Amino acid sequence: MTVSLTVDRTRWSAHLHHTLEQIRAVAIPVPVVKGNGYGFGRHALAKIAAEESTTICVGTVHELDGIPDSLTPVVLTPTLAGPTPSAILTVSNEAHIRPLVGSAQRIIIKLASSMHRYGGPSSLVQHALDGGLDVAGVAIHLPLIATDDERVAEVTALLDPIPTSIPAWLSHIDPSLIARLPDSRTYLLRAGTTLWHGDREALHLSTDVIDLRPIRAGQRAGYRQTDVIEDGHLVMVGAGSAHGVHPLADGRSPFHFNRQRVDMFEPPHMHTTMLFIPQHTDPPAISDTIDLQRPLTQTIIDEVIWV
DSSP states (O other), X not given: OOEEEEEOHHHHHHHHHHHHHHHHTTSEEEEBOOTTGGGTOHHHHHHHHHTTOSEEEESSGGGOTTOOTTOEEEEOSOOSSOOOTTSEEEEOSHHHHGGGTTXXXXXXXXXXXXXXXXXXXXXXXXXXXXXXXXXXXXXXXXXXXXXXXXXXXXXXXXXXXXXXXXXXXXXXXXXXXXXXXXXXXXXXXXXXXXXXXXXXXXXXXXXXXXEEEEEOTTOEETTTTEEOOSSEEEEEESOOGGGTOOOOTTSOOOEEETTEEEEESSOOBTTBEEEEEETTSOOOOTTOEEEEOOOGGGOOOSEEEEO
């Protein structure tokens, strides 16, 4: 009765180490462990990150619990909560700096990029220093869609007014492009999806078949007493809205069995979804697994199975 993520340990670990080696050739890698821990769970992934790094990035100040003592956490989302001595905070506006003045808080200043998300002008660096803060670096968060030349040009332009003694924390840029940036500065590269999900063939998301029952055309079933339009089987699987499961963007079912998409009889509800399999198709058996097509970062996973 679970949503399970099965991981090919050998293949997944090989990708992890290969990615880190590529980054270390040009920059300092910083694993990102935020949200639901990319499906693995934050605490479990933080322990793995601690074997590879002394620094990790988390999403918010509410994700600082359970981090191994050997790691220095960087909080990526700005906060107005005031000093957090145990972490490096991200600021991108004078309003973020104001509650920290005089605290000697370690911070990273996010510069305004073409993302137009969080980010401020280069003048924030001096403003923070004047406020007695410890500036650990500046951060640049690039959009996902851009050419290599555009990425290099944007990073170079944003860093131009920043003293070279201040490290640059980058994301969404291929390690190969860092070699094209000025070599007078230290670079740190945040790695999340490319690190943890880079080899999708090593990851398999599935759910259990909990129950099934034959049903006839003309009967009604489900919360909404939906009409059954042909003979077949109702299949109950252990994945629902509580796991973040819902129809795909185009309305199709995210469930597959024997490489065939299985229709949902009605939308997912809490921990169960009712599927429908026509009579001419052999149904799964109770305890069989159904493949689940979902972004791991948006799914609550009950069990991670390493094989």
